[in-house]
Amino acid sequence: MKCKVCSREARNKHCELHEKAYSNVVQKFEIWRNAAGISWEQYLNELVENPSTGIWAKEVAEHLLKDKE
Numbered sequence: 001m002k003c004k005v006c007s008r009e010a011r012n013k014h015c016e017l018h019e020k021a022y023s024n025v026v027q028k029f030e031i032w033r034n035a036a037g038i039s040w041e042q043y044l045n046e047l048v049e050n051p052s053t054g055i056w057a058k059e060v061a062e063h064l065l066k067d068k069e
Helices: 016-036 040-049 055-068
Strands: none
Touching: 016 040, 016 055, 040 055
């Protein structure tokens, strides 16, 4: 199976690197939602635009936004 983000080999939906990033993105959403009162889509957009967001998390956020379309 291939990673949905980068096409590397994956056990599930993502390769090891993107799986860790995905897990972090999902876990941190609750904190952002409580602090800023934003939606999932707004949160993903914030991650993509934030220069401090790591590349793996940005790629996951971009992929999740694209999948919503």
